[in-house]
Amino acid sequence: MKKKIVMILITSAIVAAFSGCSRPVTGDKEADDALVAFNKIVxxxxxxxxxxxxLKHWGFELPTGEKFEWSKDMSANKADFAMVMLADPLVEAGLDIKKLDENEWLFEPEGKDDKGNSLPNRLIKPYNVSDKKQASNGSEDSMRRLLKADTENVSYRKDDKHFSLSLGSGNQVQWTEKLGTNDADLIFALKAEPLVDAGLDVKKLADSGWVFKEAGKDDSEMGANPDQIIKIYDIKK
Structure with a gap:
């Protein structure tokens, strides 16, 4: 009887250890690899x-002051992921914020954060993954749960050695598989059409940090991308 109890305890310990080791797993290889790469950057x-x-959001600040954010709790709000961008460069290129769909875009005027730091005008592209309540433990676990909730949103771009996270049709956040591969450590890509419809002149993007990219085939499993504007971030700077 004692031997049986000991075996049960050993088995339970092995299962617990295995569960602990597998905790970061999302259930999909590309999403797993994307998670590992992102966590290394952070x-x-x-x-x-x-x-x-x-907002119950983790955020990673980029060299320009822009941010990529992800939610601690998917039930907390409708922005489980968010690209937080400088609004003024796009406005100077013709974008009329008021013409954007309020269900798809958010605008935050300049002001102060809770520490008294100055904040610029910001254009935010939110994306809702799920409204399921999650008790995540730290930024890595939060990202793991978000990727696990929708692994089909993650793909790998072989040519660029980048992982791509889709935030709705034509909108993406991309990050490098390995820091130092090139200067594009992280990329914001926005579908150009709604911005152009709201007045953006892609010919005036020269000094904005954004570049227009015509529609073409993507090298990931996501297929073809629409016209986009992209911004490349070299985190080392």
Whole structure:
């Protein structure tokens, strides 16, 4: 009887250990690899990571002050992922914020954060993954749960050695498989059509940091991309 109890305890310990080791797994290889790559970027630049208590969002700050954000709890709000961008460069290129679909875009005027730091005008592209309540533990676990909730949104771009996270039709956040591969550590890609319809003149993007990219075939499994504007971030700068 004692031997049986011991075997049960050993088996339970093995199962527990295995569960602990497999905790980061999303259930999809590309999503797993994307998670590992993203976490390495954040760990390399820990001073760029922050947490917004009111929104329950983790955020990674980019060299221009823009941010990529992901939610601690998918039930907290409708923006489980968010690209937070400088609005003024796009406005100067003709974009009329008021003509954008309020269900698809958010605008936050300049002001102060909760620490008294100045904030510029910001254009935000939110994306809702799920409204399921999650008790995540830290930024890595939060990202794991988000990717696991919809692994089909993640793909790998072989030519660029980038992972791509789709935030709705034609909108993406991409990050490098390995830091140092090239200067494109992270990329924001926005579908151009709704921005152009709201007045953006892609010919006036020269000094904005954004570049127009014509529609063409993507080298990931997501297929063809529409016309986009993209912004490349070299995190080392």
């Amino acid at each position: 760990k390399t630049y820990p001073d760029k990571k922050g947490f917004h208590e009111e």
